[in-house]
Every structure is written in structure tokens, then in C-alpha cells.
């Protein structure tokens with residue numbers, strides 16, 4: 417790989433004396449949010465860049481802008497009772513975390529997964545606030561979901577659960593208030609059922625969810641947007657360093673919405689993707705997962721709802737159970753499954769095997785220890801709040817189309833998506849490249865995302 421300019425996420429300045437401020441701040445946040453490790457991790461990552469940045473900006477400090485951002489506007493929690501196909505009653509917990517609406521209505525996905533809890537949703541809502549700010553569209557941050565597990569449930573069970581969930585959520589959302597979307601376990605099927613129930617309860621056909629089917633107000637390109645955006649981000653990073661995606665060997669984790677469209681776009685750019693995974697393990701196909709094999713995976717995951725080891729049987733390649741793909745040698749890596757899926761040991765393997773850059777498809781997939789190993793190893797890391805913002809950006813475009821009662825073509829949406837991702841890259845460079853050679857994308861994304869929300873909060877007074 418020719419490297420005209422070094423891609424690096426190494427911090428340009430040592431945190432040294434500012435470490436005291438960060439520690440004190442985190443101590444207070446930890447005391448207010450006991451037993452919420454994911455939330456504290458997300459706040460830590462932002463605070464270590466934002467606190468030094470505002471050290472000489474008293475208005476931000478005196479008005480306690482970052483402190484206010486770490487306390488969600490409100491957290492809604494509710495019972496979701498539903499009946500399975502055999503008539504048995506089940507009870508799950510539903511949530512909506514309305515994080516911050518300084519720059520627009522709350523916006524962020526719904527996750528249905530057994531691991532869902534308040535800490536995970538608070539971390540996701542917090543991250544979402546910065547991410548939505550980076551898109552340059554008027555959207556605040558929120559996140560929601562339930563500990564319901566759709567795996568192994570029939571369509572009618574999923575429908576009854578979605579109807580029960582929306583029967584409560586209906587009281588808290590609206591096109592100018594809060595507009596949820598999909599996330600892990602919430603795809604086109606679930607969004608359809610949720611939308612239908614909202615319409616039935618309110619007798620209003622409103623843009624209260626994004627990720628809808630194109631026949632009822634969904635934006636073209638929304639399913640593709642997150643995965644495509646992750647690749648556009650990497651394309652921008654490589655071009656900034658005088659390089660390109662063509663011919664690169666890529667490792668991708670996950671095999672859901674984000675992962676599969678990430679693979680599709682990497683193939684278009686001439687890269688070769690050699691892995692996919694799910695929670696049972698990963699497949700390694702050294703020949704590359706071409707368009708035909710990818711279509712097979714999408715059918716497996718979206719229609720047959722099967723496991724990824726079926727790919728290894730179908731295409732005669734290696735499957736490693738209960739393992740992650742980070743030991744496979746690659747030029748570029750794309751974690752697209754879930755939070756904290758890439759730890760220090762995985763990061764060391766990526767460094768050792770010559771990986772140069774990472775674009776995060778999943779939210780907070782890299783542990784703090786792994787971030788440090790990657791930075792020390794000179795791997796450039798585009799954090800999720802920048803790299804996977806394409807999904808929510810096209811959700812924002814879906815809201816615009818719904819308001820206008822209009823639909824743009826795929827080409828129009830894709831052009832806007834590319835331009836939004838280029839704008840995000842530019843903001844990261846502005847705030848993350850103090851010496852014009854090493855871009856610290858983490859720092860750039862954290863500060864750029866913060867500034868716009870902070871200005872709006874200051875303008876709107878203390879509340």
C-alpha cells in the first residue's frame with residue numbers, strides 16, 4: 417500500500433495536566449451513574465478530548481455544558497406484555513432515552529436484544545447526540561429499545577411485541593419531538609409493525625419513524641446508508657493520505673444490516689472482503705465475498721434467519737466457532753457487529769498483521785484498551801460517531817422527504833450521503849489535525865460534534 421502521508425490516530429498532545437480535570441469530572445459522573453459501565457466508557461472517551469478543548473473557554477465551563485450533556489433530558493421505562501403463539505404471556509422492559517434536543521428532535525434507533533439495559537441505551541443516546549451533530553442536519557440524540565429477543569420468534573410474535581411496545585411509546589414520540597429508527601434486532605419488518613400500530617392508535621400517517629418501507633414513506637438508500645457511509649468515511653481517510661480502497665484486503669465483523677452493505681460498497685470500490693461473523697463465530701473466505709455470495713448471505717440473514725456457519729458449508733471455507741475475525745491479516749478493518757467487540761488482544765493482532773486503518777460500523781466497538789493499542793500501533797481509527805453517521809443522516813433525509821411529502825431518487829440520496837460523509841471527514845480533520853499530518857479522528861469527531869450542540873445549548877439558556 418503506497419503511503420504518501422501517514423494515517424495515524426496518535427494524540428498530537430499529551431493529556432498530562434488536563435488528566436486531573438478529566439479524572440475529577442469522571443469521578444462525579446461515575447458517582448451519579450453507578451453500575452453503568454458502557455455509559456461511563458462513552459462519556460470518558462468524549463471527556464478526554466472535550467475537557468482540554470474547553471479549558472480556556474469559561475462560558476462552556478461555567479454553564480456546565482458537558483455536565484448537562486451527560487444527564488439525559490429524560491429516561492422513559494415501561495412494561496411490554498405480549499402473548500406468544502401458544503398463548504403464554506411474556507413481560508419485557510421497554511425504554512426510550514431522550515438524550516438532548518438542543519439542535520433538533522430526538523433521533524436515534526430502537527434496539528431489541530436481550531442485553532439491552534439502561535446503561536447501554538444511555539451510552540448510545542449520548543453518542544448519538546454527537547453523531548447527529550456531525551451530520552450537519554437538525555437532529556438531537558436519543559435511543560431506545562427492549563430486552564426482547566426477536567431470534568427464534570415467529571413473525572406474528574414479533575408483530576404482537578411491536579404492537580405492545582408502540583402502544584406505550586406512542587405517548588412519547590412525534591415528528592417534531594422524537595423520531596426513532598432501527599438498530600440491532602429492529603429492521604424493516606419491525607419498523608413496519610411499529611409504524612402500523614402508531615397509525616392505528618393515532619389515526620395519523622406521520623413521519624414518526626425512519627427506516628420505513630419505500631411504499632409508505634421510507635427513503636430509498638436508508639437500508640444501505642450506514643454500511644455505505646462507513647466505507648465512504650474510509651475512502652475519504654485514504655484519499656486524504658494519498659491512497660485508495662482499490663485492492664485492499666478487508667476484515668468485516670457482523671452479518672447484519674451494517675456489515676452486509678459495508679461489504680457491498682467495499683466490493684464496488686475494488687476491495688476484497690474476507691470475513692463476516694455473527695454471535696456464533698466467523699467465516700474466513702480468502703477468495704473474497706463477492707456480490708453473488710453476499711446476496712446469499714443477505715437472504716440467509718433477512719429471510720431464512722440462519723447462522724453464519726451455513727456460509728462455510730455452502731462456499732467451502734473456514735468457520736471458527738466462538739471467535740472473532742481480528743486475527744485474519746488485512747489492510748483495513750470494519751467492526752460492524754456490536755459494542756466492545758474489539759479488545760486489546762484483538763487490536764494487537766491487527767497491528768501485528770499490518771492493518772492500517774479502521775472505520776467503525778458498530779457503535780463503540782473498540783474498548784478503551786484497544787484504542788490505546790491501535791493508537792500506539794499507528795492505526796488510524798474513525799470512531800463510530802463519525803464513521804457510521806451515514807445511517808442517521810439518511811434518516812434525517814427521510815424526515816425531510818416526509819415533511820415535503822416527496823421522495824428523492826436513490827442517486828439523489830446517495831449524492832447527499834457522500835457529501836455528508838465528506839463533510840464529517842472535513843470536520844474531523846479541522847479539529848483533529850493540529851499539525852496537518854496526523855489526523856486524530858477520535859479527537860476531531862468528539863470536538864466537532866460537541867461544539868455545535870454546546871453553542872445551541874448556550875443560546876437556549878440554562879435548563
Ligand code: NDP
Pocket residue numbers: 598599600601602642670671672673674675693694695696752753754755757777778779804805807808
Ligand atoms: P443487525 O441486527 O442487523 O446485525 C447485528 C450483527 O451483529 C449480527 O450479525 C449479530 O449476530 C451481530 N452481533 C450482535 N450482537 C453480537 C454480540 N454480542 N457478539 C457478536 N456478534 C453480535 O444490526 P445492525 O447491523 O443494524 O447494527 C450493528 C451495529 O451497528 C450496532 O452497534 C448498531 O448500533 C450500529 N449501527 C447501526 C445502524 C443502522 O442503521 N442499522 C446505524 C448506526 C449504527 P447475531 O445475529 O448472532 O446476534
